[in-house]
Amino acid sequence: MILNMGPQHPSTHGVLRVLLEIDGETVVRMMPDIGFLHTGIEKTCEAKFYQQVVPLTDRIDYLCPMTNNLCYVLAVEKLLGLEIPPKAQWLRVLLNELTRINSHLVWLGTHAMDIGALTVFLYCFREREEVLKIFEMASGQRMMTSYFRVGGIALEPPLGFFDRVREFAGYFPSKVDEYENLLTGNPIWAMRTKGVARMTAEDAIALGASGPTLRGSGVDFDLRRDMPYSSYEKFQFKVPVSQEGDVFARYMCRVQELRESIGIVRQALDGMPEGPIKADAPGVVLPDREKMKTQMEALIYHFKIITEGFAVPAGEVYQAVESPRGEMGYYVVSDGTAKPYRVHMRAACLANLQTLPKMCEGRLLADVVAAIGSIDIVLGEIDR
């Protein structure tokens, strides 16, 4: 029988359509069908200035907007050859890790809810509420923050920001203990996730899987540690790796990543350097408002950047960062003008989605739901 797990389904986390050929309860073949959320972001980027693309990038992987921002601005800064001040880099790391915590909380809540543990969803969103309030404090927006700019950060974080983050970092590890209390030792959770949707390391690498999907199968690779960017080399953190390759292994990887991320946030708070938050490049970075209102050159730069954009020397760059889902890459091609010639987003989930048929064929129908949850799928990234 061919069953359609349609685009509107509570467990597909977005508009994913999966065509299942089932024989009784066993899945014989499985084919994902995507494209329901395609909005042509890559084409739109070609019609906008470089700084106007930043809000577009937020909406690609909407659960970790700052990671998208970071990847794009790092790519453009590489094209321009800009030197970013240390305070901006550390702030970027801090916010990136808070974003990772945010994304993993949504993953945990929805994944557990699909499998049946409804309480975990509300617990995770209680913590997420605090992180969203922190983002709103810094950038004015809860989710689509667009807080990073080419050359640094948009605004200085307000007074009380670091204290609030420190308070959150104080109580968050005990909340992760709460989630683990509910799930890790739970026999029902173990029966639903252990041994389910196994994937070997060779298959994962051949199919292009990355992030916790790859690390759950035993491959020890994390872009933050192995090919660091934005001063990640100055932070100490462990990279959790599991050997079994099943849903439980990926769950353990991500839950431990929650603990590691809050550790990085604490390190960033303790060691935050002083200094400017924007690079010293008047033709690219907007001047301070006070300077813009009193100095003629600053006013002219402000006007020119906003109305004409800044020309980026011709060339191409592929910048990859470790998003909560895996390797997110931005391939930016410049032809020397103020608008990018081509922006391509390498979505981590598109490659991870290819592992789904391999994981689910031959297994029960109920395991498909567990497998979809374990690869942490976000359709915005897949379809763009």
Next chain:
Amino acid sequence: MALVPAITDLQELKNHPAVARLLDWNAEAVTGAKFDRDEMTIYVERDHIREACVVLKEDPACPFNFLSDVTCVDWYPSEPRFEVIYHLLSIPNKERVRLKVRLNSGSPVVESVTAVWPGANYFEREVFDLFGVRFTGHPYLRRLLMPEDWEGHPLRKDYPVEGYR
């Protein structure tokens, strides 16, 4: 990091592991190389791309076992029009390399690399969908993001940003 001018002379770059390996295997397949902004780009002849990928994947010194991305750039109206780009990553050596194949608008066809990395499947389908480049040997070359009955290839430069009404 301030900008350094790009190095495009193949002779200067032949010590890079990927370039050396490809030149060792078949020097005519490599039509050029560029080292710009700390990234290595190698231009490969269309007919040799799949074998070049196999050579790089199985290189014992620096195995490029992970295919990060397959994408395309449309340089309309200049010829060769399409440039199909392969981003490879070597997980053990933590090295990246970019391979580029140039295609004319008259025959935008290239061999698929799904036999080398099954993960190229969706990436090549997306390039076919949005640019119209065909991949021979692909197991299921159909549109991925656009509806199946869509006409036209949206990311080409002669397709308007607003689309057709």
